[in-house]
Amino acid sequence: MYELLANLALGFSIALSPNNMFLCLVGALVGTLIGVLPGIGPLATIAMLLPITFGLPPVGALIMLAGIYYGAQYGGSTTSILINIPGESSSVVTCLDGHQMARQGRAGPALSIAAIGSFFAGCVSTVLVAALGKPLTELALLFGPAEYFSLMVLGLIFAVVLAKGSVLKAIAMVLSGLMMSMVGSDLETGAERMSFGIPELSDGIGFVVVAMGVFGFGEIMRNLEQVSTREIVQAKVTGLMPTLKDLKAAAGAIGRGTILGSILGILPGGGAVIAAFAAYTFEKRISKTPERFGRGAIEGVAAPESANNAAAQTSFIPLLTLGIPPNAVMALMVGAMTIHGIVPGPQVMTKQPELFWGMIASMWLGNLMLVVINLPLVGMWVRLLRVPYRHLFPMIIIFCCIGVYSLNNAAFDASMTAIFGLVGYWLVKHDFEPAPMLLGFVLGPLMEENLRRAMLIARGDATVFVTRPISATLLALATILLVLAVLPMIRARREEVFTE
Amino acid sequence: MSEASPPAGGGSVISGESQNLYGGTTLIVVGLVMLGISFYHPGLAGPFGPIMWPRVLSALIILAGVAVASGQLRVRGPKDFYGGAALIGLAMVAMLASIDLPGMRGFAFGPGTAPRLFAMLLVGASIGISIGGLLFEGPALERYAFRGPIFLTASVLIFAGTIRPLGLVLSSFATIMVSAMATPDLKWRETLLWAVILTAFCSLLFPYGLNLPFQLWPRF
Known part of the structure; x- marks a missing residue:
C-alpha cells in the first residue's frame, strides 16, 4: 500500500509539472476538437495527431497522447448526444438515451453527466491500474510463448464474439488481418514475404496506414453517402448542470458502470465496446422503470459512459504489463511508444518507472482536464458541429494525409491509405466489421513470433498449448466463448443487444 | 443513399438476372486471371505441388461463376456470397505471393508457414461465408456511390x-x-x-x- 502511494506520488510529481500539465491540456483540447468531428473516433484522431507529439520527449509525448485519447473519447460521446452519430462503437449506446435527452432540451445535463461519470470512472480505474500493475507484471513472468499465443487467441476470439453480425464473417476478418500483417520481412530469417517486389512493402504495411484508411477515409466515404441523415439538435444547449435529482439517479449507474467497465476492460479484445453495451443492458435490467430507457433516461447515459471510460483506462493494463495491445487504440499506443523508443511490456515498469507512473497519473489528470475545461466549452463544440460536412471532410482528409506522410516521410504510405480507404468502404458495404481485422493485423506478428517459439521449444509438439495449464485455461475460455456465440439462443440475445 | 447528382448508370438496385450475369461474369474473369497468374508464376515443382491449391480454387471460382451467370445457382444472399468470394480471391493472392517462401523445416517454422496457414484458414472461412450466401436469404447488394x-x-x-x-x-x-x-x-x-x-x-x-x-x- 505504501509502495503504491509512493509510486503514485512519483507519477503525480511528473504529471503535475507545468510543462506536462500544459501538454495534457493541449492534448485533451485538440483531442476533443478532432474527436467531435462526426465519424472520426479516437482511433483516427490519435492517428491524425501522432505527428504533433514527435518533437516531444517520451514522457511528454505519452502524456499528450493520453490527453488526446480521453479528449477524443469525450468528443465521441458529444457527437452521440448532439447529433446521434457515435464517434466510435463504444459510444453507440450513448446515442440511445443521450440523443433523446438532447431532443428534450436536456443536452446540457446529458453532456455533463457523461463527463462526470467518465471522470469518476477514470479516478477509480487509475487506482486500479496502479494497483494491478505490479502483480500482473509478476504474472507476466509466468507467461511463456505458448501462454502469450493462447492469450492472443483469446483476445481475437473476444473481438469476434463482440463484433456485430455473423461470427464467421468476423473470423474471416480476423484472418484477413493476420494475413495482411505477414507482409514484409520475416523477423527470423529476414526473407521478403508477399511484398511483390515493392521495396516500401518490405517493412510491412504500417498500422496507422490501415487504421487511417479503413476507419478514417472509409468512414468519410460512407458519411458522404448519407449527408442528409445528420440532424443536429438546433435548440440551444442551456442549463449545463444536472439537477440534484439527476445526480441522484445517475450515481448508482455510474458506480455500477465503473465496476463493470473496469473488469471488462482488462480482458483483451475490444473492452470499451462491450463494457458500454453490458453496462447499458445491466442498468436496464435492474431498473424499476425499464420503459424509460431509450426515451432519455439519465442512467442510460451515465452507465455506458462511465463503463467505457473505465474500460478504456484499464485496457492499458494488458499493454503495460504484458505488452499485448487489447484493442486497436492500444495498438496505436504501441506504435506511438515505439516511435519514442519504448517497447511496451513488463520491463517498462521497472526500467522506466517515471514514465509508467507519470502516464498513469496523467490519465487521471486528463480526465480532470476534460471536466474542468471542456464542459464550459460545450457551446463551442456545438457550434463546430454546425459547420457543414462539406467543409469538414476536406480538412480531415488533408490532416490525415499530412499525418500519415509525416510518420515516415513516405508518400507511398499515403497512397496505401487511399487503397485501404476503398477496402474499408467495401467492407462496410458487405457487412464486414473492420475492427476484428485491425486487431488481427496488430496481433499478427506477435502471434506468429510466439507460435514459432512455442513450437520450437516444444520440439514441434502442438499439444504444448493444451498441456501447459495457463495456456490450456485460456484456450478453453476461448472455445467456450466461441461456442456460446454460435449457439442460436445466445445469438438471438446478442442481436437483440446490438439492435437496441 | 441516393446521390443528388447521379452518375450515369442503372437503377438503385441491380436486380435479378442482370445481377447474376454481372456477378457471374466477374467471378469467371477473376478466376481466369488467377488461373493465368498461377501458370505464369515461375519455378515450382510439379502440378501437384503447393501451386495446386490456387489452381483448384480458381477452377472453383470459374465454375461458380458459370453456374451463377447461367442461372443454375441462385444467389440468395448476394452480400455474403460476393463478400466471401472476394476474400477467397484475397487469400489466393496471398497464397500465390507466399508460395515460393520456405516452409517448415523439421519442427521449425519457415517464413512461409504462417502466411500460408492464415491464407488456408481464410479460404475455409470465406468458402463458408459464400456457401451461406447461397443457402440463406440475405440482404441485396448495396449500391456503390462513385x-x-x-x-x-x-x-x-x-x-x-x-x-x-x-x-x-x-x-x-x-x-x-x-x-x-x-x-x-x-x-x-x-x-x-x-x-x-x-x-x-x-x-x-x-x-x-x-x-x-x-x-x-x-x-x-
Whole structure:
C-alpha cells in the first residue's frame, strides 16, 4: 500500500509539472476538437495527431497522447448526444438515451453527466491500474510463448464474439488481418514475404496506414453517402448542470458502470465496446422503470459512459504489463511508444518507472482536464458541429494525409491509405466489421513470433498449448466463448443487444 | 443513399438476372486471371505441388461463376456470397505471393508457414461465408456511390504524388480542392476560399508550429 502511494506520488510529481500539465491540456483540447468531428473516433484522431507529439520527449509525448485519447473519447460521446452519430462503437449506446435527452432540451445535463461519470470512472480505474500493475507484471513472468499465443487467441476470439453480425464473417476478418500483417520481412530469417517486389512493402504495411484508411477515409466515404441523415439538435444547449435529482439517479449507474467497465476492460479484445453495451443492458435490467430507457433516461447515459471510460483506462493494463495491445487504440499506443523508443511490456515498469507512473497519473489528470475545461466549452463544440460536412471532410482528409506522410516521410504510405480507404468502404458495404481485422493485423506478428517459439521449444509438439495449464485455461475460455456465440439462443440475445 | 447528382448508370438496385450475369461474369474473369497468374508464376515443382491449391480454387471460382451467370445457382444472399468470394480471391493472392517462401523445416517454422496457414484458414472461412450466401436469404447488394470514393481516393493519391516534387502548399491546396469535389453539394467560391485558408493553416502549423520537415514550395 505504501509502495503504491509512493509510486503514485512519483507519477503525480511528473504529471503535475507545468510543462506536462500544459501538454495534457493541449492534448485533451485538440483531442476533443478532432474527436467531435462526426465519424472520426479516437482511433483516427490519435492517428491524425501522432505527428504533433514527435518533437516531444517520451514522457511528454505519452502524456499528450493520453490527453488526446480521453479528449477524443469525450468528443465521441458529444457527437452521440448532439447529433446521434457515435464517434466510435463504444459510444453507440450513448446515442440511445443521450440523443433523446438532447431532443428534450436536456443536452446540457446529458453532456455533463457523461463527463462526470467518465471522470469518476477514470479516478477509480487509475487506482486500479496502479494497483494491478505490479502483480500482473509478476504474472507476466509466468507467461511463456505458448501462454502469450493462447492469450492472443483469446483476445481475437473476444473481438469476434463482440463484433456485430455473423461470427464467421468476423473470423474471416480476423484472418484477413493476420494475413495482411505477414507482409514484409520475416523477423527470423529476414526473407521478403508477399511484398511483390515493392521495396516500401518490405517493412510491412504500417498500422496507422490501415487504421487511417479503413476507419478514417472509409468512414468519410460512407458519411458522404448519407449527408442528409445528420440532424443536429438546433435548440440551444442551456442549463449545463444536472439537477440534484439527476445526480441522484445517475450515481448508482455510474458506480455500477465503473465496476463493470473496469473488469471488462482488462480482458483483451475490444473492452470499451462491450463494457458500454453490458453496462447499458445491466442498468436496464435492474431498473424499476425499464420503459424509460431509450426515451432519455439519465442512467442510460451515465452507465455506458462511465463503463467505457473505465474500460478504456484499464485496457492499458494488458499493454503495460504484458505488452499485448487489447484493442486497436492500444495498438496505436504501441506504435506511438515505439516511435519514442519504448517497447511496451513488463520491463517498462521497472526500467522506466517515471514514465509508467507519470502516464498513469496523467490519465487521471486528463480526465480532470476534460471536466474542468471542456464542459464550459460545450457551446463551442456545438457550434463546430454546425459547420457543414462539406467543409469538414476536406480538412480531415488533408490532416490525415499530412499525418500519415509525416510518420515516415513516405508518400507511398499515403497512397496505401487511399487503397485501404476503398477496402474499408467495401467492407462496410458487405457487412464486414473492420475492427476484428485491425486487431488481427496488430496481433499478427506477435502471434506468429510466439507460435514459432512455442513450437520450437516444444520440439514441434502442438499439444504444448493444451498441456501447459495457463495456456490450456485460456484456450478453453476461448472455445467456450466461441461456442456460446454460435449457439442460436445466445445469438438471438446478442442481436437483440446490438439492435437496441 | 441516393446521390443528388447521379452518375450515369442503372437503377438503385441491380436486380435479378442482370445481377447474376454481372456477378457471374466477374467471378469467371477473376478466376481466369488467377488461373493465368498461377501458370505464369515461375519455378515450382510439379502440378501437384503447393501451386495446386490456387489452381483448384480458381477452377472453383470459374465454375461458380458459370453456374451463377447461367442461372443454375441462385444467389440468395448476394452480400455474403460476393463478400466471401472476394476474400477467397484475397487469400489466393496471398497464397500465390507466399508460395515460393520456405516452409517448415523439421519442427521449425519457415517464413512461409504462417502466411500460408492464415491464407488456408481464410479460404475455409470465406468458402463458408459464400456457401451461406447461397443457402440463406440475405440482404441485396448495396449500391456503390462513385463520386465520393473516386474523388477522395484521387485527392489522397494526388497528395502522395505531389508532396515531394511540389511542396506542401501546392500539394495540400490541390488535395483539398479535389477532395471537396467528392460531395454533390459543392459550392465553388466557398470551397476555394476554404481551401486557401486551410492551406495557409497547414503550411504554418506543420513546418513552423510543429517543426516537421516539410518543404513548402517546389524545388527546381
